[in-house]
Amino acid sequence: MKFNKKQKLITLVVGSLLIVAALLISVLENFGMISWHDVYKSVGIKEVTDVSNTCEMSVHFIDVGKADSIYVNCEDKDVLIDAGEQDTYNIVLEYLQKLGVKKLDLAIATHPHSDHIGGFPEILDELKVSKLLMPKIKDELVPTSRIYEKFLLAIERNKVPIKFPYAGETVNLGNLKIEVIAPNGFYDNINNHSIVAKLTYKNVSVLLTGDAEKESERDILNKNYNVKSNVLKVGHHGSRTSSTREFLKAVNPVYAVICVGEDKYNLPKKETINKLKDCGARIYRTDLDGTVVLKTDGEKIDFITSRQ
Ligand SMILES: [Zn+2]
Structure with missing residues (x-):
């Protein structure tokens, strides 16, 4: 024919x-969503069984040893909570680049210790950050470390808008709600100045506690915030100075994630693990599981880990 x-x-x-x-x-x-296929790739899993499924929200507890770096993608919004130590900035940056992240709508530096802000200078140089939250610290505790200086210089160099949030403040990023519930005052150590944030997407909530210790946990409970969450990022790498029974009872997590690596303090502490088990939480640890990724449609929660 x-x-x-x-x-x-x-x-x-x-x-x-x-x-x-x-x-x-x-x-x-x-649009703006990260495909499950990309997540598998980013954590180094070759077997991809479910390529069509896009994650409406994913929370990535990146394996950076005894340090925190948590990336959140919710629809078209990108958030980074902490950036690990300086010598692992490339792990975080490459991870984000593999997922195609080109900007951050929000970054949170929970508190100015090197295992939380160390990687930020390079990340701020590489990605456009719309807003950075950091806590107000008691004057006499403001660090004079080289890494803190580098962090401040990077903020200035990249003209990153910074904000010191107050507890009780909510940041809405599209359908992702971020409630700041600490710090609730000034304390005698920097850890307790950690920004504690509760992320909520539809019916799923994730509580990110930085290195907040028992004094901050006590003040959060005294302020009557609704801390109940499906997932808890366990405070201070599983140290015994955090995770009181009262706090864990109020959060009542189904899943607990500990960001931890080999360290002289032998973290996480056994008593913390036992307390988490007692409240029935399924525990993930970056030292054993590698990078831990939560995926949700706002109802159902799934996890994958880079070491399976
Ligand atoms: Zn820390």
Whole structure:
């Protein structure tokens, strides 16, 4: 059968339209969301069984040893809570780059210790950050360390807007709600100045506690914040100075994630693990599981880990 010119033209136009439509649908489907396929790739898992599924929200507890770096993608919003030590900044940066993250709508430096802010200078140089939250620290505790100086210089160099949030403040990023519930005052150590944030997406909530210790936990409970959360990032790498029974009871987590690595303090402490077990939480640890990723549609929660 021979096509005349008109039929050829129609075939060409219809074909092109179909291709454009297919491309548009795939772009819209993935708009701002990270595909599960990308998550598998980023944690180094080759076997991909579920490539079609996009995560509406994913929370990535990146394995950076005894340090915190937690990346959150919720629909088209990107948030980074802490950036690990300086010598692992490339792990965080490469992880984000593998996921195609090009900007951060929000960054939180929970408190100015090197295992939380160390990686920020390079990350602020590389990614556009719309807003950075950091805690107000008692004057006599403000660090004079080289790493803190580098952190401040990077903020200045990249003109990153900073904000010192107050407890009780809520930041809404699209459908992601971020409630700041600490610090609730000034304390005698920097850990207790940690920004504690509760993330809520639909019916799923994740409580990120930085290195907040028992004094901050006590003040959070005294202020009657609703701390109940499906997932708890365990305070201060599982140290015994955090995670009081009263606090764990109020949070009542189904899952607990400990960001920890080999360290002279032998963290996480056995008594912390036992307390978490007693409240029925399923425990994930970055020292044993590698990078831990939570994926949710706002109802159901799934986890994958880089070491399975
Ligand atoms: Zn720490």
